[in-house]
Amino acid sequence: MSAIKVEGVSKVFAGAGGQSMLALSDVSLDIADGEFVVLLGPSGCGKTTLLRIIGQLESPTVGRVRLDHGDRPERADRPLGFVFQEATLMPWRTTGANVALPLEMAGMGRRERTEKVREMLTLVGLPEAENKLPHQLSGGMRQRVSIARALAHDPQVLLMDEPFGALDAQTRDMMNVELQRIWLENRKTVVFVTHSVSEAVFLADRIVMLGTKPGHIHSITEVTLPRPRTIDMTESAEFRHLTAELRRQIGEVQDTEARPAVSA
């Protein structure tokens, strides 16, 4: 069953001086329920724009996105969870109170909320952090809290825009392992934007490579490495082969001549 259907999406932005700019051209993509899809590609190819359109933070100029709730119509009320590069936690609220915020806004009662917050903090490996303030946590811990907050209301789809882009390499590796574990435990549909080829191969079921000028789908690569994947596996021949091929493709799309703009 597909959870997300992107159908013929194009996006035109109004640029400086009244000129319009075609950021995405005719993008169609089916994402299966429970699938982990990574959007990869050079800077400016439209990864964030596509993610924001899937997340209904931006509307397409042409085309549409459909979220399919399948046999769980209750999901229509809470379809999406977001994690961005910055954790965007409220500095004056404790970790627990940050995770509880969307639940409070949804009108969940105090006892149920407390239980849910503990469950989520345990899921992300931070059961001890409930009463800490964000500034008392490391960058990686803050991102775990923002993942807990995004998952607290049990969204159907988790949208992640370079969530580990601001972390050091070692913490990032650890967070990739953690995210995989969390995903294997609750099997949300995930759409994840990154610049990092190795992060993409480590996490993805499928990697959607976007090309530039204008943004379009260049290729889709299935990653069949067994799960759970480990950091050791990044040294394997298959992992290296895949990352080399994807890096070659990024070079290819960067070199592509500008195609004529399509009128939308």
Ligand SMILES: Nc1ncnc2c1ncn2[C@@H]1O[C@H](COP(=O)(O)OP(=O)(O)OP(=O)(O)O)[C@@H](O)[C@H]1O
């Ligand atoms: N709100 C906006 N108004 C005008 N142009 C925009 C807007 N948002 C994005 N763009 C342009 O659309 C194109 C795609 O941007 P987008 O941020 O989606 O790319 P990206 O692949 O995520 O880039 P990066 O990897 O550098 O974050 C870029 O040329 C960008 O300048």
